[in-house]
Amino acid sequence: MSVQAFRLVCASEREQFPQGIHIECLECSGHDLYLGTSDCVIYHLLLVEQQLSEPTSLVQQTDQPCTSFTTTQQRQRQLGLKKPICELRAASALSRLLVLCDNTISILCSESLEPLPAPKIRGVLTFTLNENPVSGDPFSVELCLISSKKRTVQIFSVGQERVQLIREVATPEQACVIAADGLYLCLALSSRYITLNYNTGHCQDLFPYPSDQKKPIVKWISRQEFLLAGPSGLGMFATVAGITQRAPVRWSDNVIGAAISFPYVLALDEEFITVHSMLDQQKKQTLPFKEGIILQDFEGRVIVASCNGVYVLIPLPLEKQIQDLLSSQRVEEALALAKGARRNIPKEKFQVMYRRILQQAGFIQFAKLQFLEAKELFRSSQLDIRELISLYPLMLPSSSSFIRTHPPLHEYADLNQLTRGDQEKVNKCKRFLMTYLSEIRSTEVANGYQEDVDTALLKLYAEANHESLLDLLVSENSCEVSDSASWLEKHKKYFALGLLYHYNKQDAAALQIWVKIINGELEDSTRPDLFEYVVDFLTFSRDQHLVWQYADWVLQKSEQVGVRIFTKRSPEEYTQNGFCPDKIVSYLCKYHKALLLFLEHLVLEKMLQKEKYHTHLAVLYVEEVQRLNAMDSPDIEQVEMQRGRLQNLLRQSDLYRVHLLIDKIKGTDLHMERAILHGKLEEHGQALDILVHHLKNFAAAENYCVWNSEGRDTPYRQHLFQLLLSSYLTFASHDNSFLVAAVDLLNNHPAEFDAASVLRLLPENWSVQLLSPFLAGAMREHVHALRMSQITIGLAKAENVVYKQEKLNLREKPIVLSDKKYCSVCRNPFQEPVFVRYPSGQIVHTHCATKSHVNSSIGVHLPKPNKQT
Amino acid sequence: MSQSHDRVAVCIWNAVPCRGERLDATGSKDGRPGSDVMQRLWFQTSSMKKPDLKLVLLGDMNVGKTSLLHRYMERRFQDTVSTVGGAFYLKQWGPYNISIWDTAGREQFHGLGSMYCRAASAVILTYDVSNMQSLLELEDRFLGLTDTANDDCIFAVVGNKIDLTDDYDSESDMEGERPRTSSKIRKQVDLEDAIALYKRIMKYKMLDENVVPAAEKMCFETSAKTGYNVDGLFEGVFNMVVPLIVKKKASGHDETVNLAQSKPEKSKNRCC
């Protein structure tokens, strides 16, 4: 497929020239156009560009103005030879025109066309001006020529009035065509192309061309790169280093001339002008042109000439070319062209244009479902993301004020039109949008359009049943509420809907939805544990009214779980009115189980030291035990567990009302509990009596002694143990097991008894053998106690001696009071023979001593009072 | 545009336009398509960015060079027309850009070969396993073209169209499987012939056999048609050349020889 890249317009019709004119060569510099003819005449014309508005009758050439050219003749000069003019080159900075005629270069004034007295260069086959001279001198040009006589090339520097040979280099064979760049010449020899560094003389072979080829072409195209006519009509690119960096373009076999107009290569043959792109080497356009003889570019302007007419190839505006490419879906070519044109367009303009092209290209790729490419294009062109979203029906929030740009970036009304209703494709597009939006939503691409992006994303997730829907809603988002809500409702995403409400601070609405789901009025299985979720939600809710509003509902559902709304609240809320424990306790009286759990929470976890709660809890425990016991077939294990709880509480707490509880368990078989309660009242005799005689639980009895004497002094402890021992002994005569228990008690706890009084209690007939562990233990204990007190006495005595010695030391020397002694505090002499002496030796007035003692400024040395002395 | 497909183009020019054949829609599917678009464009338009290294496919016409490249870059086999001039692809390989030149095997383009090979880091010499002459041509006609390649250029010898021979089962188009069947033409070139050629090439290049990669590693048999061993070939070669670039970069020597930059300095020295 072709592009229209150039328009061919006539600059001067044959009528403008004399009959029989035969153009041999031409040169164009700015507005100046020079023609050289076969009969040795040089014409100077002005080439004037005109902007005409296109007559409407003509082809619909859109809105761009139509350029045309006219020429007006300035001067002409006959050089007086019967030879054709072979080459013309203008050096506009020097106002000179270089003319090759009859193997001789002469220099003319470019205005008057008068020959100048400067020397001529003879024996020239052909010449060129170096496009990129190394000298960089603005007042000279570098002329490179092929000598017609010697097998050499010569480099001249040409100034306004002078011509100077810089270098002459031999070539391997006679050259016939020359182009120059920097220090390099590119030459066509008889059957091959070479580059030649004229400074070093180094030759680099490029490639051979068939010697039967009509005319070799060597065309400078850019720094260090040439375009050459190769075998079979190839246009080959070659660098001065002999490397080719672009694939060749394919011309016809008999190309006469070539020109460059970035990014195109133009070639002229007998019938056509062909246009190839250097970016992709494709042929882009063919313009019929018969009898052409010259095709050349001059400072970016491409001119083609027949023997009697001059035409200009006007490049079409780049934007038009690009739009043409885009409308035929040739994205890559369009982008290449746009990018290639960067240097020819002002930066700001380019950026705006290029962005738009990228966006259009993005939509083309998108329509082909080439999502990766599309994404990259959208991203790099900073597409207003709503342009994309708006393609998807209903995705933008109804409140969105978005209107697509004009002119439109694509031709599609919506996704359905784009996919022609293919559901498979629609789904692919939706998946793409989903990933794309989720990627960009936190980047600056979404800036300002957060609401549109998030709402669209929510809709896509909901529609696709995508798990990220919940993530979106629980994290920071800007979903538009009413639009999103109706969408979620439509797709039965009720749990998500609740989240949406919650995020938007409408907790009441959220709860209402969730409760409906739990009650089965709405169906949404997103969260099987929704009830627990709601309980947690209420637990962490700061909205008192809401919590109380749903408390009954929650507790009716499950007391066990529901009570968490009270027990797991943050502690500081207990001190607030809404959730003070008293209020909760009185509220929970309807919910027995919950109440128990709550009191447990207060007493055991929160350790609230309030008699009311402790008693209440204990009573509830007792009732629970009784309730369990009263069942037809009581579950022993459960009863034991419950009793364990009760006993623990009774033991650990000191706050409950003991008498009330004793009353409560009167007549039941809760003996152990009763023993504990008696213990609390210090009625150890009764307690031990229950344990030893009713329960015969010796281990429990021993334990009782241990925990009841915990934190008490030794006599108290000994008293308890002795009580227990006596209790055992009372029955030892009837029941041998008591006797064993008594012996074990003594032997296991020798240290807990006052051995002397115990021995008196024991029956005479007990053998020493039997009690030997006890006796040995008791002895050890006594000896230990004795030694410990001896050590204490010894240490105290030693300390006393130390202090006595200190005291003596202080009294040892007399203190002399004279006029030269001053008080250490007030720095005044002493008036009376009364003073105070500090242990450090300082002496002070008595009044100063009392003062300084109060100020404690020097009191640091006073010995500290020691209670042990 | 009827033949274009959805991928976008690397710069490639190939084939004769009169057949309506335009390979304008080539593009690597190497898994990085997104960034590739811009990457390629940038290369195409600014000639500043040069490929890090060059790989050249040489071989007689009709051996399947274009088909091999096409198979590798586009993962498919497609009718080709005899290449005119040459074409090139750009392949992103890790951080490197590798330009791969497909040359024309036809006699009339033979003269371009030296230029294509200039400064090449790797040359793939391709023959057709069903055509002994194509192997002989490599030595007679193509080896000389590689004189312009880099001194440390790597060579691979590839016998293509293995699917045609009685060595290969066309039913199993899976890469890597080669059970035997009959009803195929006789294989004309054995792998041993290629290995022998490879050794002669090393001798010609006066390279030490102990230093260069082993012949067995550098001789391949492939089928562009089925895809057999095509990735193995290109990736094998890439993996072999990349260390060379790394080495060169490390030693501060730019890969693409730029005479224009090096020569003036030399002349300066001479003047002084």
Ligand SMILES: Nc1nc2c(ncn2[C@@H]2O[C@H](COP(=O)(O)OP(=O)(O)OP(=O)(O)O)[C@@H](O)[C@H]2O)c(=O)[nH]1
């Ligand atoms: N059976 C088979 N045919 C192949 C294979 N590779 C290429 N061909 C065919 O061989 C012919 C030539 O293939 P090309 O890839 O054009 O050969 P080429 O080496 O590029 O040829 P030139 O461009 O002229 O140098 C085409 O008809 C291909 O279809 C292959 O592996 N198996």
Ligand SMILES: [Mg+2]
């Ligand atoms: Mg080919």
